[in-house]
Amino acid sequence: MSDASTATATSATSEPAPALAAMPRAGWHVATVVATRQETAKAARLELDVDGWPGNAAGQHLDLRLTAPDGYTVTRSYSIASSGPGTRVVLAVDKLPDGEVSPFLVDEVRVGDRLEVHGPLGAFFVWRPVDRGAVRAAGDGAGGAASALRARPVQLIAGGSGIVPLFAMATAHAEARDLTPFRMLYSVRTPDDLFFAEELMALAAASDVFRLDLVYTRRTPDGWPNLAGRVTRAALAAAVLPATERPIVYVCGSTGFVERVASWLIELGHDARDIRTERFGGI
Numbered sequence: 424m425s426d427a428s429t430a431t432a433t434s435a436t437s438e439p440a441p442a443l444a445a446m447p448r449a450g451w452h453v454a455t456v457v458a459t460r461q462e463t464a465k466a467a468r469l470e471l472d473v474d475g476w477p478g479n480a481a482g483q484h485l486d487l488r489l490t491a492p493d494g495y496t497v498t499r500s501y502s503i504a505s506s507g508p509g510t511r512v513v514l515a516v517d518k519l520p521d522g523e524v525s526p527f528l529v530d531e532v533r534v535g536d537r538l539e540v541h542g543p544l545g546a547f548f549v550w551r552p553v554d555r556g557a558v559r560a561a562g563d564g565a566g567g568a569a570s571a572l573r574a575r576p577v578q579l580i581a582g583g584s585g586i587v588p589l590f591a592m593a594t595a596h597a598e599a600r601d602l603t604p605f606r607m608l609y610s611v612r613t614p615d616d617l618f619f620a621e622e623l624m625a626l627a628a629a630s631d632v633f634r635l636d637l638v639y640t641r642r643t644p645d646g647w648p649n650l651a652g653r654v655t656r657a658a659l660a661a662a663v664l665p666a667t668e669r670p671i672v673y674v675c676g677s678t679g680f681v682e683r684v685a686s687w688l689i690e691l692g693h694d695a696r697d698i699r700t701e702r703f704g705g706i
């Protein structure tokens with residue numbers, strides 16, 4: 424994808440292949456880029472206004488399709504950094520230097536460009552605030568109905584751009600003034616590689632129930648108490664909610680990061696059914 428004009432949506436009727444004729448076409452939306460900003464030295468934040476978007480839950484993703492003038496199309500998945508009703512959708516894309524799509528999204532896309540998106544997608548890697556009305560209605564009487572409705576604590580674990588859906592969850596948690604204990608462990612290479620840096624610091628500073636733990640794998644800020652280095656099993660054990668508290672754990676990042684962390688969580692006693700993972704690819 425080398426030409427920004429290729430980001431415009433194609434009409435469904437321009438697809439000639441007869442084999443595709445019976446395929447459902449509903450669900451693809453035209454998204455207009457309404458704002459862009461540099462997120463890190465090699466990542467961009469894109470704010471889209473999506474025609475007919477039904478809103479989305481925190482943690483969901485979408486498929487984004489680009490079409491070249493010769494009809495060649497390429498589709499990639501992107502997590503949604505925003506949640507709730509309305510047609511605004513925020514993405515944050517990390518540029519893979521040899522990638523086909525991400526350099527185009529980070530370097531070429533401009534306000535006013537149009538993209539095609541499909542979604543929202545995903546039902547499992549999702550967090551929803553506690554329904555306080557339902558908790559009140561259930562009361563605190565015998566039988567523990569209200570307690571059963573209260574959410575279990577949440578541990579978020581992100582590697583690199585895997586922060587995107589977890590940021591949506593942390594924001595939804597704060598906006599709902601949800602009292603569920605939330606912890607986030609976020610591993611990045613250097614302080615310059617933090618996505619949503621200001622917002623995350625503000626969320627942590629403003630809340631008694633949201634705690635942010637950062638791990639720098641290549642370079643730490645000045646005065647940082649720990650050495651730079653990858654998350655280890657011991658560091659994970661020290662930072663995350665213990666298995667005895669039965670947290671729901673959301674892990675997101677490159678495939679290697681997610682698989683390493685998920686296997687350590689199992690070794691640390693977490694039930695596999697409580698671990699929700701989203702793999703972004705790579706190793």
Ligand SMILES: Cc1cc2nc3c(=O)[nH]c(=O)nc-3n(C[C@H](O)[C@H](O)[C@H](O)COP(=O)(O)OP(=O)(O)OC[C@H]3O[C@@H](n4cnc5c(N)ncnc54)[C@H](O)[C@@H]3O)c2cc1C
Binds near residue numbers: 502526703
């Ligand atoms: C559900 C889901 C949600 C996602 N959400 C986001 C998101 O919010 N932000 C974001 O930046 N990306 C996200 N991704 C990754 C995204 O879909 C693309 O894979 C990524 O942008 C690379 O696409 P590309 O066309 O530039 O690279 P490609 O041309 O597909 O790949 C180029 C090279 O990079 C390798 N590679 C591909 N993906 C990765 C990776 N994640 N890490 C390391 N190496 C990789 C490939 O093996 C290949 O060697 C998500 C993926 C999934 C499945």
